[in-house]
Amino acid sequence: MKKKAVYPGTFDPVTYGHIDLIKRALKIFDTVVIAVARNAEKKPLFSVEERLALLRQATKGMRGVEIESFDNLAVDYVREKGSVVMVRGLRMLSDFEYEFQMALTNRKLAQDIETIFMMPSESYSYISSKLIKEAFAFGADVRDFVPPFVAKALTRKLR
Secondary structure (H helix, E strand, O other): OOOEEEEEEOOOOOOHHHHHHHHHHHOOOOEEEEEEEOOHHHOOOOOHHHHHHHHHHHOOOOOOEEEEEEOOOHHHHHHHOOOOEEEEEOOOHHHHHHHHHHHHHHHHHOOOOEEEEEOOOHHHOOOOHHHHHHHHHOOOOOOOOOOHHHHHHHHHHHO
């Protein structure tokens, strides 16, 4: 039986931390569906289509990766994809409270879906898309945090 997991998120933009988590998940699962949330409430910098394109470029050559968008509950999307596993990243302790609350809510909504928490490498544990966008907007060099094509995309959007 093939093992499939869904990794939902905003990915606005994709970072080396995201890529690290995808690679780690691929060591456990045959297929990892990267599910880009169409959540307009978060007011993403990049459109869904741009985020999908950046993720496709970031995962080029990785076997077992599927990249799609979704606009319903994550647990419903996981079911639609024929999976029972949702992967979530935990960077720092500050992520834990939010992620724990989300996992318990998802468990109440869908007892058949399990949330698996994964940690990125220590070198990526402090990276967040939000901080990268803020730092970049103030002129910081973000090439240590995102692939070069993401840095170029940020330049086109913010400068």
